[in-house]
Amino acid sequence: MSRQLITDAKNTWCPGCGNFAIQHTLKDVLGEMEEQGRSLDDVVLVTGIGCHGKMADYLNINSFYAIHGRALPVATGIKIANPDLSVICCAGDGDAYAEGLGHMIFAAKRNIDITLIVHDNRVYGLTTGQYTPTSPLNFHGRSTPAGTVEKPFNPLELALVSGATFIARTYTRWLDHLRATLRDAIDHRGFSFVDVLQICATYYNMTKPYTARAYELEDHDPGDFDAACETMREWDYSSDAPIALGTFYRTDASTFDEKFGNGGQHEEERKEAIAALLDQRV
Amino acid sequence: MNDYSILIGGKAGEGINRAGSVIVRILSHLGYCQYMYYDYPSLIRGGHNFALVRASTHRIGTHRNAVEFLLALDQDTVDVHRWRCSDGTAVLFNANKVDAEGMGIPIDDIVEEEGGSSVMVNTCLIGAFGRAAGIPWATMEEVLTLEIPKKIETNLRIARRGYDAVEEQTPIPRQEAARHPILTGNEAIGLGLLDAGLDAYVAYPMTPSSGLLHFLAGVAGDFALKVIHPENEIAVMLMAQGAAYAGARTAVGTSGGGFCLMTEGLSMAGMTEVPVTIVMAQRGGPSTGTPTYTAQGDLHFILNAGQGEFPRFVISPGNIEQAYEWSARALNLSWKYQVPSILLEDKTLAEGAYSFDRDMTTPVGREAVARRDGGSPYRRYAATETGVSPLATVPLEGEVIKANSYHHDERGITTEDPALVAWLNEKRMRKEDAMLEEIDRLSPVTTAGDGSADTALLCWGSNIGVCAEVAGEAGLKVIQPIVLSPFPVQAFNTALENVTVLIAVEDNITGQLTRLVEGLGCCVDDAILRYDGRPFSLEELREQVREVVA
Ligand SMILES: Cc1ncc(C[n+]2csc(CCOP(=O)(O)OP(=O)(O)O)c2C)c(N)n1
Ligand code: SF4
Ligand SMILES: [Mg+2]
Numbered sequence: 001m002s003r004q005l006i007t008d009a010k011n012t013w014c015p016g017c018g019n020f021a022i023q024h025t026l027k028d029v030l031g032e033m034e035e036q037g038r039s040l041d042d043v044v045l046v047t048g049i050g051c052h053g054k055m056a057d058y059l060n061i062n063s064f065y066a067i068h069g070r071a072l073p074v075a076t077g078i079k080i081a082n083p084d085l086s087v088i089c090c091a092g093d094g095d096a097y098a099e100g101l102g103h104m105i106f107a108a109k110r111n112i113d114i115t116l117i118v119h120d121n122r123v124y125g126l127t128t129g130q131y132t133p134t135s136p137l138n139f140h141g142r143s144t145p146a147g148t149v150e151k152p153f154n155p156l157e158l159a160l161v162s163g164a165t166f167i168a169r170t171y172t173r174w175l176d177h178l179r180a181t182l183r184d185a186i187d188h189r190g191f192s193f194v195d196v197l198q199i200c201a202t203y204y205n206m207t208k209p210y211t212a213r214a215y216e217l218e219d220h221d222p223g224d225f226d227a228a229c230e231t232m233r234e235w236d237y238s239s240d241a242p243i244a245l246g247t248f249y250r251t252d253a254s255t256f257d258e259k260f261g262n263g264g265q266h267e268e269e270r271k272e273a274i275a276a277l278l279d280q281r282v
Numbered sequence: 283m284n285d286y287s288i289l290i291g292g293k294a295g296e297g298i299n300r301a302g303s304v305i306v307r308i309l310s311h312l313g314y315c316q317y318m319y320y321d322y323p324s325l326i327r328g329g330h331n332f333a334l335v336r337a338s339t340h341r342i343g344t345h346r347n348a349v350e351f352l353l354a355l356d357q358d359t360v361d362v363h364r365w366r367c368s369d370g371t372a373v374l375f376n377a378n379k380v381d382a383e384g385m386g387i388p389i390d391d392i393v394e395e396e397g398g399s400s401v402m403v404n405t406c407l408i409g410a411f412g413r414a415a416g417i418p419w420a421t422m423e424e425v426l427t428l429e430i431p432k433k434i435e436t437n438l439r440i441a442r443r444g445y446d447a448v449e450e451q452t453p454i455p456r457q458e459a460a461r462h463p464i465l466t467g468n469e470a471i472g473l474g475l476l477d478a479g480l481d482a483y484v485a486y487p488m489t490p491s492s493g494l495l496h497f498l499a500g501v502a503g504d505f506a507l508k509v510i511h512p513e514n515e516i517a518v519m520l521m522a523q524g525a526a527y528a529g530a531r532t533a534v535g536t537s538g539g540g541f542c543l544m545t546e547g548l549s550m551a552g553m554t555e556v557p558v559t560i561v562m563a564q565r566g567g568p569s570t571g572t573p574t575y576t577a578q579g580d581l582h583f584i585l586n587a588g589q590g591e592f593p594r595f596v597i598s599p600g601n602i603e604q605a606y607e608w609s610a611r612a613l614n615l616s617w618k619y620q621v622p623s624i625l626l627e628d629k630t631l632a633e634g635a636y637s638f639d640r641d642m643t644t645p646v647g648r649e650a651v652a653r654r655d656g657g658s659p660y661r662r663y664a665a666t667e668t669g670v671s672p673l674a675t676v677p678l679e680g681e682v683i684k685a686n687s688y689h690h691d692e693r694g695i696t697t698e699d700p701a702l703v704a705w706l707n708e709k710r711m712r713k714e715d716a717m718l719e720e721i722d723r724l725s726p727v728t729t730a731g732d733g734s735a736d737t738a739l740l741c742w743g744s745n746i747g748v749c750a751e752v753a754g755e756a757g758l759k760v761i762q763p764i765v766l767s768p769f770p771v772q773a774f775n776t777a778l779e780n781v782t783v784l785i786a787v788e789d790n791i792t793g794q795l796t797r798l799v800e801g802l803g804c805c806v807d808d809a810i811l812r813y814d815g816r817p818f819s820l821e822e823l824r825e826q827v828r829e830v831v832a
Binding site for chain 2: 274
């Protein structure tokens with residue numbers, strides 16, 4: 001029996017917000033997974049704090065609405081405890097790239113089988129418009145009224161050097177692409193990282209420039225590390241360069257969670273093991 | 283009463299802790315009750331380390347200043363610890379390195395002649411100790427074989443040469459008593475957690491909690507235990523809650539600085555009601571402080587850590603049996619009430635080695651928690667009389683489980699509705715009543731010494747060992763609250779009945795337990811406070827109590 005995937009929680013995103021696209025795409029992907037036989041009981045969504053985090057309230061699936069920057073360690077704990085679960089993280093760019101950057105690098109390094117979807121609106125939405133690590137140089141945010149003097153970093157490159165085995169970028173106005181990318185990311189075994197260029201209608205509406213500059217990656221071999229690196233560098237999140245969307249890198253590698261089983265120890269067996277250990281210490 | 287103290291000292295890197303453990307094991311085989319204090323600076327090579335082993339026919343939990351045996355691998359051991367010696371002290375030393383009076387053994391020469399490596403110097407000295415203490419060679423051989431996994435042949439030859447190089451001086455007779463296993467406080471805590479069904483342990487190294495990480499990582503295979511060492515303590519605290527949300531009984535361990543990083547996550551546990559057990563091993567602070575030395579300076583921090591208001595268990599075991607039993611309880615309690623359980627230990631207990639008397643602990647075991655009420659849809663934060671909602675973890679067939687760090691409704695969906703915010707605050711805090719009732723049934727306050735005395739020592743944590751012994755000699759009572767939150771007022775007042783003079787003994791400068799009980803209206807007459815990083819020895823506390831009581 002398929003379930004109602006949207007809760008009755010009141011939606012409070014601004015009209016025109018790109019989060020709607022991610023929400024409904026994720027709903028469709030989940031529905032499709034369920035149709036194909038995956039029980040949604042085994043899916044868990046973990047979110048950070050920010051506009052993106054509201055996904056936890058709006059999607060009617062298991063969720064852990066965690067704290068700002070810390071979705072990934074919660075997700076990691078869930079996956080280690082039970083590797084049979086599908087664990088999806090929705091994080092903000094402030095969340096994943098500023099407050100919780102270290103966790104992203106380590107999740108990639110471990111290649112733990114988690115999907116990280118970054119709602120990259122390149123601004124702090126919920127705290128009303130400050131710059132983030134992916135805001136362009138000279139960004140006039142509320143904490144930097146004279147413009148930022150630091151360049152953004154490129155999250156795709158960071159993910160690549162850190163060990164992520166699936167790295168993609170997509171855009172909330174490219175719905176089919178968004179859907180195919182999220183599905184591929186979830187299906188990939190290992191750490192999947194998707195930077196979603198998300199429109200923030202209120203604080204950083206990039207619809208026009210994105211739509212003008214976005215193009216789909218073609219003739220690109222995602223198994224080629226060097227090519228991935230070069231392609232990622234075409235746009236540095238600051239310049240007016242063309243913006244490639246697609247899967248930049250994809251490879252198979254062993255995952256952190258695969259060495260953990262999903263069973264505990266029987267109480268009797270546990271008692272005997274404790275007694276044996278104590279005997280050894282006599 | 284037979285009671286012996288042995289000090290073995292040398293340079294960091296010479297395996298003094300191991301050597302102390304071997305001596306403990308030898309004396310344990312002779313039927314003695316043991317305690318070992320290990321003193322080491324925060325460095326890897328060169329500084330002076332020593333282990334003080336005390337063996338007694340009585341239950342002990344503290345060290346003495348005076349020693350019957352001084353075993354010196356370096357000159358400092360003789361120079362720094364001369365004051366501990368009396369005429370009868372057997373001084374055994376490495377004559378190749380140390381200038382002293384007593385029984386010199388050319389240890390470096392022996393090790394070289396036998397083709398041993400430099401770490402085997404302490405095997406030679408232990409061999410010499412065996413002879414000086416009149417211990418049969420067969421016992422020595424048996425224990426050395428158990429304790430030394432590598433190159434046992436060479437080690438035995440070297441030990442034997444030490445054994446043959448000296449004369450018997452102060453015989454330690456064999457006792458017809460039960461032999462007990464030897465555990466450090468950290469190990470007892472690890473075993474207690476395992477007893478209550480620990481599935482995962484997550485920690486970032488920090489003295490003096492690292493021993494627990496190393497111990498559990500070492501035995502993980504025997505217990506189907508998942509042990510994870512992530513990028514920092516922030517991740518530790520969050521991973522633990524992810525794991526618990528997915529059903530794994532999880533504990534974390536750290537010391538003060540790491541706990542600072544965990545506080546945001548601790549507060550999250552308060553709101554999400556995801557169970558987590560935290561082992562917090564105190565060392566000297568503030569900040570990096572004295573990493574390898576003891577303190578009890580974090581009680582008020584622990585009681586109040588984390589933004590917002592939420593109930594928590596704070597449990598401070600003081601001896602090895604309490605460490606085992608209360609750790610098991612702490613884990614069970616955190617699942618039963620869906621609150622953080624904090625086990626607050628100090629370096630003295632964490633790294634001290636003790637004889638563990640199995641007969642003095644009641645098995646605790648894994649206590650089952652009410653999984654769910656059967657109703658559908660499942661409501662993670664369902665209202666109940668006690669405030670404790672039926673717990674279920676993912677996956678739950680056909681149901682959705684929502685944990686949330688925001689204020690939320692019964693289903694776990696965010697709300698700022700004033701009535702719901704007030705409702706959730708009340709639900710959360712209401713749990714404290716049930717928690718208090720539960721701990722009142724568990725003897726949360728222990729007493730020792732002379733129960734009818736009108737003067738009592740008030741202590742917490744590892745000081746119970748030294749306080750009990752001093753009080754026993756001086757005819758005083760000792761009161762040790764083990765549970766510090768929620769504070770067991772009733773049991774504490776019962777313990778105080780007939781007490782007219784109360785003297786606090788604490789390892790901090792502000793009297794933290796003193797402040798806590800004074801806040802409850804109790805009057806503390808005097809405080810013996812120590813804040814130099816060293817635990818009280820029997821003689822030191824005896825003297826200070828005498829001054830205060832006089
Ligand atoms: C530790 C901490 N610091 C700061 C905040 C305040 N805060 C809430 S959301 C947020 C930033 C949100 O930006 P982003 O992660 O990009 O999410 P968005 O709202 O854009 O989706 C901040 C700084 C917080 N909740 N916790
Ligand atoms: S502030 Fe921006 S990101 Fe947040 S809801 Fe509004 S449009 Fe969406
Ligand atoms: Mg953002």
